[in-house]
Amino acid sequence: MKRLTSGGGWQAILYTLKKSRAMGGLWGFWKAMRSKNACKTCALGMGGQKGGMVNEAGSFPEFCKKSLQAMAADMQGAIKHEFWRTYSVPQLQAFSPRDLESCGRLVNPVVLERGKEYYHVISWEDALTRIVAKLKQVPPNETFWYFSGRSSNEAGFLLQLFARLYGTNNVNNCSYYCHNASSVGLTSTLGTGTATVTLDDVEHADLVFLIGGNPPSNHPRMMATLAKVRNRGGAVIVINPVVETGLVNFRVPSSPWSLLFGTEIANEYVQPHIGGDLALLWGIAKRIDEMGAQDEQFLREHCSGYDAWIERVRSTPWSEIHAKSGVSQSQIDAVADRYAAAKSVVFGWTMGITHHAHGVSNVQAIANLALMRGMVGRKGAGLLPIRGHSNVQGIGSMGVTPKLKDAIFGAIEREFAVQLPTSPGLDTLACIDAAHAGQLKMGVCLGGNLYGSNPDAHYAGEALSRLDLLVYLNTTLNTGHAHGLARETIILPVLARDEEPEPTTQESMFNYVRLSDGGPRRHQGPRSEVQIIAEIARRVMPAEGPIDWASMEHTGHIRQAIAKVVPGFEQLAQIDQTKQEFHLPGRTIHEPRFPTADGKARLHVHELPELAGGENQLRLMTVRSEGQFNTVVYEDEDIYRGQERRDVILLHPSDLTRLGLADNQPVTVRSATGVMHNILARAFPSIRAGNALMYYPEANVLVPRQADPQSKTPAFKSVVITVEATVPVTSAAAISAKS
Numbered sequence: 005m006k007r008l009t010s011g012g013g014w015q016a017i018l019y020t021l022k023k024s025r026a027m028g029g030l031w032g033f034w035k036a037m038r039s040k041n042a043c044k045t046c047a048l049g050m051g052g053q054k055g056g057m058v059n060e061a062g063s064f065p066e067f068c069k070k071s072l073q074a075m076a077a078d079m080q081g082a083i084k085h086e087f088w089r090t091y092s093v094p095q096l097q098a099f100s101p102r103d104l105e106s107c108g109r110l111v112n113p114v115v116l117e118r119g120k121e122y123y124h125v126i127s128w129e130d131a132l133t134r135i136v137a138k139l140k141q142v143p144p145n146e147t148f149w150y151f152s153g154r155s156s157n158e159a160g161f162l163l164q165l166f167a168r169l170y171g172t173n174n175v176n177n178c179s180y181y182c183h184n185a186s187s188v189g190l191t192s193t194l195g196t197g198t199a200t201v202t203l204d205d206v207e208h209a210d211l212v213f214l215i216g217g218n219p220p221s222n223h224p225r226m227m228a229t230l231a232k233v234r235n236r237g238g239a240v241i242v243i244n245p246v247v248e249t250g251l252v253n254f255r256v257p258s259s260p261w262s263l264l265f266g267t268e269i270a271n272e273y274v275q276p277h278i279g280g281d282l283a284l285l286w287g288i289a290k291r292i293d294e295m296g297a298q299d300e301q302f303l304r305e306h307c308s309g310y311d312a313w314i315e316r317v318r319s320t321p322w323s324e325i326h327a328k329s330g331v332s333q334s335q336i337d338a339v340a341d342r343y344a345a346a347k348s349v350v351f352g353w354t355m356g357i358t359h360h361a362h363g364v365s366n367v368q369a370i371a372n373l374a375l376m377r378g379m380v381g382r383k384g385a386g387l388l389p390i391r392g393h394s395n396v397q398g399i400g401s402m403g404v405t406p407k408l409k410d411a412i413f414g415a416i417e418r419e420f421a422v423q424l425p426t427s428p429g430l431d432t433l434a435c436i437d438a439a440h441a442g443q444l445k446m447g448v449c450l451g452g453n454l455y456g457s458n459p460d461a462h463y464a465g466e467a468l469s470r471l472d473l474l475v476y477l478n479t480t481l482n483t484g485h486a487h488g489l490a491r492e493t494i495i496l497p498v499l500a501r502d503e504e505p506e507p508t509t510q511e512s513m514f515n516y517v518r519l520s521d522g523g524p525r526r527h528q529g530p531r532s533e534v535q536i537i538a539e540i541a542r543r544v545m546p547a548e549g550p551i552d553w554a555s556m557e558h559t560g561h562i563r564q565a566i567a568k569v570v571p572g573f574e575q576l577a578q579i580d581q582t583k584q585e586f587h588l589p590g591r592t593i594h595e596p597r598f599p600t601a602d603g604k605a606r607l608h609v610h611e612l613p614e615l616a617g618g619e620n621q622l623r624l625m626t627v628r629s630e631g632q633f634n635t636v637v638y639e640d641e642d643i644y645r646g647q648e649r650r651d652v653i654l655l656h657p658s659d660l661t662r663l664g665l666a667d668n669q670p671v672t673v674r675s676a677t678g679v680m681h682n683i684l685a686r687a688f689p690s691i692r693a694g695n696a697l698m699y700y701p702e703a704n705v706l707v708p709r710q711a712d713p714q715s716k717t718p719a720f721k722s723v724v725i726t727v728e729a730t731v732p733v734t735s736a737a738a739i740s741a742k743s
């Protein structure tokens with residue numbers, strides 16, 4: 005398949021037109037896309053009261069293929085009763101992620117009982133009765149509650165509140181597999197765990213670092229912002245072991261000039277080895293120090309730990325930095341020169357930074373580098389974890405973590421006159437371990453695909469199979485429903501954000517709270533998330549309790565509660581009347597005063613890790629293709645990397661030669677955790693030699709459960725593998741000729 009030479013552009017527009025036909029014509033599609041609901045895909049923050057395809061700075065039209073795909077998925081027809089009688093679980097297990105997603109919308113509660121081959125449709129009453137009976141029977145600490153980042157603030161808040169009052173802190177969200185390293189790293193440095201900048205800051209920066217992310221694919225609207233930076237004369241430095249097409253050149257669909265001629269994005273493109281960022285970041289800091297380009301006054305006045313840190317930077321030899329990053333001195337110098345010359349710099353990063361056993365250190369090292377030149381605590385400069393799910397940050401703000409923030413904990417106890425449990429709750433990976441050890445009996449998943457997002461897929465499947473009951477609240481089918489099965493598995497169909505009967509709110513990665521209007525339901529059957537949660541809570545909790553759960557099926561009531569107990573969200577109390585969306589107070593940092601105990605930012609010292617893998621091994625990253633959203637696959641092809649299928653491993657041509665492999669040869673990929681046969685090895689010159697790329701979630705059979713000790717985020721991007729021919733080269737040629 006031909007690889008595109010630039011990202012975005014006409015193909016995005018043509019795709020829009022094609023997709024809109026499938027969505028009932030241009031008008032139906034336009035109405036859906038322009039409705040006043042926060043965009044369903046990434047956390048960049050589009051839509052809300054400004055209407056769809058409008059960003060936080062008011063810019064319109066902001067196109068994105070991903071939001072179309074998500075919208076089209078929700079506009080699918082219903083999964084009919086016959087479906088459940090036709091397809092057995094073994095058949096569903098043979099479905100690809102894409103097959104499962106395109107089965108249609110879930111509209112009936114279904115149950116699968118161990119020993120049976122088929123899910124069967126049950127009534128809402130039957131489903132709720134089963135769930136409530138189990139909740140009344142099991143000890144609360146033998147349940148866990150997993151949340152994805154698609155649900156609203158209201159659903160997130162309500163479910164965590166119920167889980168805690170029910171009696172457990174085993175409450176966690178997909179962020180543990182995503183940006184938790186950013187939250188932990190930033191909090192340890194600045195005392196706050198979210199972005200310090202607004203969208204406007206990024207647009208006015210004169211240098212943007214983009215580290216370990218592929219926004220052309222995963223945050224397409226970010227590209228318009230980067231193009232603006234370039235057009236204003238600013239620069240972009242990309243740090244990524246893969247040269248990603250759209251980071252070299254991008255055609256911004258909403259800009260005629262860019263659409264025709266393309267916009268160059270990266271001024272410098274640095275390709276460290278996988279896991280080499282920490283050493284590289286230290287190297288850039290070392291060079292800045294050699295140049296005397298740090299802001300000594302800022303470091304002394306506004307940071308703690310400077311002396312210890314700079315002493316270590318100075319004593320770390322260049323040879324160690326080169327060996328552990330894989331980056332040459334001349335490239336480090338070039339980056340440092342640009343950084344030293346820039347006046348306002350934003351550092352953005354994604355999963356290439358967090359998905360490592362040293363993810364928190366990576367984030368702290370980015371913060372160190374930014375603080376070194378006083379780039380945190382003023383306009384046009386700062387730190388930006390580029391978040392994933394559209395409301396993953398809101399779910400975190402609502403207290404969906406094992407340990408509630410002290411302020412929220414105290415406020416809930418006071419406001420509702422209740423006592424919350426104080427037992428230490430389990431994070432996501434710890435829940436899987438506890439389930440595997442037979443210590444958990446029941447799980448509830450508000451959205452997402454817990455099975456599919458886990459490392460060590462085989463182990464995750466085993467863990468979930470040891471539960472008595474697993475309850476999924478989803479819009480569509482995914483691999484979890486086929487492979488993540490307990491003794492009894494219930495799937496409850498829910499309404500999508502833009503079908504909610506009442507308004508909901510979401511929070512973007514720029515700490516902006518949006519109001520979504522909801523809209524007409526597309527199918528009979530699915531229920532609103534908050535309605536389901538309130539109903540279960542009402543039946544489980546004592547009637548005379550302090551909370552009127554029945555009233556909590558109204559999102560307005562939940563907002564009143566949030567406004568009272570979650571600091572920063574006070575404005576939610578009036579938002580139904582004012583419709584006023586807002587930036588959370590205290591999150592954006594435009595002054596060098598940090599919410600730490602001493603008001604200073606803290607610099608951290610690190611051990612630089614060795615690059616993973618030995619001589620005959622490779623480092624594997626597991627990433628998203630252009631055609632997917634997490635475990636949901638919309639299209640098999642990855643147009644940006646020129647792949648028409650997903651069962652491939654992309655290797656540098658020199659690695660193919662070194663391993664005696666031909667392009668397109670079926671290979672066996674092995675890690676300490678698992679093995680995959682008949683994967684096609686593909687020559688991919690854009691990846692740094694010594695490293696390999698495969699697609700998630702399929703490759704999760706290979707990913708070990710090793711996690712960063714501080715953030716508990718698995719090292720999804722750093723798997724040590726070996727690759728060998730599955731069949732000899734001669735017959736491989738025949739296979740590839742056929743395929």
Ligand SMILES: Nc1nc2c(c(=O)[nH]1)N[C@H]1C(S)=C(S)[C@@H](COP(=O)(O)OP(=O)(O)OC[C@H]3O[C@@H](n4cnc5c(=O)[nH]c(N)nc54)[C@H](O)[C@@H]3O)O[C@H]1N2
Pocket residue numbers: 045046070182215216217218219221222223243244245246248277278279280281354355356357391392393625626627628629630632633634635721
């Ligand atoms: N279309 C689409 N949009 C999405 C998603 C989706 O699946 N599809 N998912 C959403 C979610 S939840 C998230 S978290 C984000 C994910 O957004 P990204 O983080 O952009 O997603 P990944 O595909 O995991 O890509 C990570 C990038 O990191 C690079 N990388 C891998 N290892 C390293 C390393 O060691 N160092 C460095 N510097 N780079 C490395 C890879 O080459 C790749 O370009 O996107 C969100 N938006």
Ligand SMILES: Nc1nc2c(c(=O)[nH]1)N[C@H]1C(S)=C(S)[C@@H](COP(=O)(O)OP(=O)(O)OC[C@H]3O[C@@H](n4cnc5c(=O)[nH]c(N)nc54)[C@H](O)[C@@H]3O)O[C@H]1N2
Pocket residue numbers: 152153154155178179181182183355359392393450451452453454456457458459477478479480481482498499500501533626627628633634635636700701703704707720
């Ligand atoms: N190997 C590897 N593993 C990874 C990653 C990786 O890069 N590599 N990335 C990790 C990351 S960053 C993340 S965030 C996780 C993703 O983990 P999750 O968030 O758990 O998974 P998703 O695939 O996003 O969930 C998709 C499902 O969400 C449901 N859904 C969609 N909209 C709604 C809604 O409005 N309400 C409800 N209730 N359900 C809805 C649909 O049924 C769909 O099947 O995976 C992690 N796992």
Ligand SMILES: [Mo]
Pocket residue numbers: 181182183392393
């Ligand atoms: Mo994510």
